Amino acid sequence: MNLRFTKMHGLGNDFVVIDAVNQSVALSPDQVRWLADRHRGIGCDQLLLVEPASDSAADFRYRIYNADGGEVEQCGNGARCFMRFVHDQGLTDRRALTVQTLGGPIELQLEDDGQVTVDMGPPRLEPAAIPFQAPARASVYPIEVDGQEYRIGALSMGNPHAVLTVEDIERTPVAELGPRIEHHPRFPNRVNVGFMQILASNHIRLRVHERGAGETCACGTGACAAVVAGRLQGRLDERVRVSLPGGDLVISWPGENASVFMTGPAVSVFEGTIPL
Structure with a gap:
């Protein structure tokens, strides 16, 4: 299987971003580690999956895997790249999105200058x-x-x-x-x-x-x-x-x-x- 990907970064925090809307993607932790390897794979800090939303209140589902293969709850730089990716790939033309993450929903806004504002929700302090x-x-x-x-x-x-x-x-x-x-x-x-x-x-x-x-x-x-x-x-x-x-x-x-x-x-x- 040939997997299509886009390499992106937010201030040098770099990502492999994969469209899992238009291609079938099921990655094991070993495959994530290999893709993230800077000598043997593509190389990245995190791998991001763009998936269809499983909640009718959201536009997409956003999944994040660290270079060690583990899935994590949230990544702010990745969220900005996510927004640019779905626009650049023609997955949406909306400039404001609600996105599911393992850590809860977030709101994304594509600004006129191309930057992205992310509503990360309230911090959890307890x-x-x-x-x-x-x-x-x-x-x-x-x-x-x-x-x-x-x-x-x-x-x-x-x-x-x-x-x-x-x-x-x-x-x-x-x-x-x-x-x-x-x-x-x-x-x-x-x-x-x-x-x-x-x-x-x-x-x-x-x-x-x-x-x-x-x-x-x-x-x-x-x-x-x-x-x-x-x-x-x-x-x-x-x-x-x-x-x-x-x-x-x-x-x-x-x-x-x-x-x-x-x-x-x-x-x-x-x-x-x-x-x-």
Whole structure:
């Protein structure tokens, strides 16, 4: 079988996007890992499937697989690429869509300048909803890693996030500390780990170690989580520019019980077919 795909990226967070509306697709974890392999396959941080909606209230179903083969709940950069993909491939001409994800429905809007705004829904802040083991909700939680205590924000944007505020993002040992927090026993489903440096109340820098993928050039849900964590701690404005290694996103969050909005680019790189 020859599988048609499109390679895309959102600020360097790269994806293999597959139309599962017009072709039959059933991928095993081993096949996902092979397709994501940068030496033996196509190469990507995540593989995205575009499927018909199973809910009449949605336009499409959006499935996300990390490079390790595991299916995950949400991916903000992938959601922007999803919107551009369904337009570029002629699957819809609507500029506003409701899309099913494993983490719940999201709303997508294609802007006049080609950027995409994603209504990510309200953050989930209760520890059980993240999930995270803690006796009660707090804006900051102490967590011990290798005998040292760190203070994190913890929340879900449809997928779990831990956010650490650091003084110097360049000198932070993301490659060492990220995996240790990802697999911390207080996060039963593992966790994405954001390292945030606050430059001003409306501008932060961010590096993200993504669960099952490692550090990526950009993480949309991680950018949302960092802004929510910073606002809960009283340190950030409602609208914040988030500078990631791959470029900038704009994140807006009015506050408690409100949706988080993310705006940024999505780019198609090339199309092809690969035998399975």
